[in-house]
Amino acid sequence: MASRASRYVAAEPASLEQRTTPRMAVSIADATVRPHAAAPVAASLSDLSAYGCRIASMGDHAAGDRVWVRLAGGLPIAATVVWSADGLTGCRFDQGLAREVIRALTLGVR
Template identity: 45%
Template sequence: MGYMNSQYRTVKPALIEHRKVYRHPVQIRKAAIRQHGKAAKAGELIDVSIYGCRIASESIFDEGIRVWLRFADSSPVSATAMWCKDGHIGCRFDEKLDSTLFRRLTLISE
């Protein structure tokens, strides 16, 4: 009986955040992303954690591709593009982001 009453109910998709660490929103205009052997493309860092970030860019990168990121005159940071959609690229850093760089990125807005 319970099945007959519930079979026509629509279920909304769950809004579950799969990240283990909160991403801090930032707005850094000086960001660059590039694939190995190609020219760097300009971007804007939208949010960052010590494990990954989201960058707004007109460039399109395939999922799983290795990229190099540079934020506000930092040293290059190696990462993997996890997704690319609607002008945003989600990246996972190959190594945990240096705490000094993370602090600098979350305290400034250029």
Template identity: 45%
Template structure:
């Protein structure tokens, strides 16, 4: 009987987390993002892991674009824009983030 009642029930699609590591939520406004051949734009670091981050910015960046990120006290970090929508950009770092820099970013709470 349960099968007959459930066969027509709508089920929402599952959300599958494809990240390699948990992204730590942060709120760091002293962030800059730049595409090749363009000026750096201000941004806000929204979350970060050693593999990537999400930056809120008013610049439109195409998926697959190479970007350079700079956080306060860091050298430029190269990354690839994986997605861009609603004023936010998801980036995957070319090299894993230095543990010391990651800890300092994850502990800052502005």
């Protein structure tokens, strides 16, 4: 038997958003992702922040995998796969990207 104190109270859904910085929508088709000691696979970026990105590629990546992400022909960036599903992969960079790099990638300056 339920008491007044145990009455159902509606609550807001929990937020799964755990990012500390906003991601910016980008369309970078000339990127690659390469697991350590493997060949690079063509990838495209759909969003980017100073600390991570979401890529689409044909490669199989599992959460926790270490990869190198190369953005638009630049230097490779060490990253860890945070999630992967349906050809999309979320990566967290080992070190944040410089403001100038993000600006160039988001404004299309190369």
